[in-house]
Amino acid sequence: MTRSRLLDEIKQTRPFRSKAAEAGIALLRTANIVHREADAIAATEGISLAQYNVLRILRGARGPLPTMEIAERLIEQTPGITRLVTNLEQQGLVKREQWAGDRRQILCQITPAGLKLLERLDGAMDEYDDRALGNLNESELETLIDLLDRIRNGPPPS
Amino acid sequence: MTRSRLLDEIKQTRPFRSKAAEAGIALLRTANIVHREADAIAATEGISLAQYNVLRILRGARGPLPTMEIAERLIEQTPGITRLVTNLEQQGLVKREQWAGDRRQILCQITPAGLKLLERLDGAMDEYDDRALGNLNESELETLIDLLDRIRNGPPPS
DNA sequence: ACAGAATACTTGACACGTAAAACAATCCGA
DNA sequence: TCGGATTGTTTTACGTGTCAAGTATTCTGT
Numbered sequence: 001m002t003r004s005r006l007l008d009e010i011k012q013t014r015p016f017r018s019k020a021a022e023a024g025i026a027l028l029r030t031a032n033i034v035h036r037e038a039d040a041i042a043a044t045e046g047i048s049l050a051q052y053n054v055l056r057i058l059r060g061a062r063g064p065l066p067t068m069e070i071a072e073r074l075i076e077q078t079p080g081i082t083r084l085v086t087n088l089e090q091q092g093l094v095k096r097e098q099w100a101g102d103r104r105q106i107l108c109q110i111t112p113a114g115l116k117l118l119e120r121l122d123g124a125m126d127e128y129d130d131r132a133l134g135n136l137n138e139s140e141l142e143t144l145i146d147l148l149d150r151i152r153n154g155p156p157p158s
Numbered sequence: 159m160t161r162s163r164l165l166d167e168i169k170q171t172r173p174f175r176s177k178a179a180e181a182g183i184a185l186l187r188t189a190n191i192v193h194r195e196a197d198a199i200a201a202t203e204g205i206s207l208a209q210y211n212v213l214r215i216l217r218g219a220r221g222p223l224p225t226m227e228i229a230e231r232l233i234e235q236t237p238g239i240t241r242l243v244t245n246l247e248q249q250g251l252v253k254r255e256q257w258a259g260d261r262r263q264i265l266c267q268i269t270p271a272g273l274k275l276l277e278r279l280d281g282a283m284d285e286y287d288d289r290a291l292g293n294l295n296e297s298e299l300e301t302l303i304d305l306l307d308r309i310r311n312g313p314p315p316s
Numbered sequence: 317a318c319a320g321a322a323t324a325c326t327t328g329a330c331a332c333g334t335a336a337a338a339c340a341a342t343c344c345g346a
Numbered sequence: 347t348c349g350g351a352t353t354g355t356t357t358t359a360c361g362t363g364t365c366a367a368g369t370a371t372t373c374t375g376t
Contacts, residue, residue, distance in 0.1 A: 005311060014218060018284065021283075023291050026307065027189050030185065032189075033233065033310060034186060035186055048362075075187065079363080080364075082326060084361090086326095087362095103371060105323095125179075132178075135313055136181075144185075145177070147305075148181075148188040149164065149184065151294070155293055224354075225354070236354075237358095238334075239355095240357090241332075241356095260342075261340085
């Protein structure tokens with residue numbers, strides 16, 4: 001039984017209480033690093049990773065989305081989104097407007113400037129993904145995706 | 159080729175540009191959820207997950223640690239740790255003191271109250287890990303740990 | 317039709333993460 | 347040994363995430 005690399009990283013001598021505990025820490029720790037690095041990529045264009053994600057949602061939607069919809073797709077609480085979109089609007093990357101249908105909703109839409117910024121970022125982000133996960137081959141990536149899916153959603157539907 | 163579950167979650171129709179891109183998003187998204195849920199557990203004892211992690215580091219160290227050491231083990235910048243420890247000190251969970259050896263350093267140590275709080279939290283946290291990762295069996299957990307290790311550190315040393 | 321519940325969003329307050337700049341203590345080379 | 351780098355920590359400022367509370371709009375049941 002070789003010693004866990006994670007234990008070395010955090011300089012602990014006690015073993016983990018369970019494989020699940022170790023996996024949980026490994027998950028949060030790994031995501032932490034990837035998040036930070038991806039954030040640095042987004043920063044080269046003056047936005048945060050959170051803002052980048054909002055822009056990608058809006059681009060993918062191919063049309064205006066109410067604030068709540070963005071929140072759901074990002075798994076985030078609405079208050080945060082409001083401010084995120086406000087910032088993006090001030091940078092001219094997103095446009096907000098009331099809609100006649102349901103006047104409680106505010107529709108958000110990516111602007112041409114926002115689309116352009118995304119295009120400038122796409123290459124670097126793709127490259128980063130390939131580099132960050134470059135130690136895993138295609139089949140390992142599929143395994144990883146499957147395991148993560150099951151953590152979020154439980155076992156696949158039969 | 160069955161459709162990615164992740165695409166459904168974020169309601170996107172376009173496929174991911176690569177497996178690496180999908181894995182990256184799956185990783186951040188999964189960690190996001192786990193982080194939020196673990197944070198809620200810690201909140202039952204009035205502390206944040208970040209504070210919980212600091213306390214665990216200090217308990218595991220079995221002795222005082224300088225601030226920088228905590229920062230390194232948490233992969234975090236020092237300014238954040240300073241405030242984190244300041245908060246913990248105000249709650250009486252951590253004690254800080256100057257040390258004669260190198261007077262730049264400030265040694266941090268968990269207090270008995272901090273240890274007690276950790277003990278109250280241990281059970282719930284273990285339980286949460288088991289539940290959150292309960293869809294994976296032991297060998298799948300090992301696979302996940304290995305894949306995550308390799309994302310952080312590159313291929314294992316031969 | 318209308319009062320009360322639900323929904324969509326905003327605002328305020330607070331913790332956290334980060335970068336930049338400040339400060340004190342220590343180290344190191346000439 | 348003296349002055350300039352380096353190290354350990356704090357302060358400041360800003361974006362973000364969360365909760366709780368507030369406002370405006372829509373829905374629902376009678």
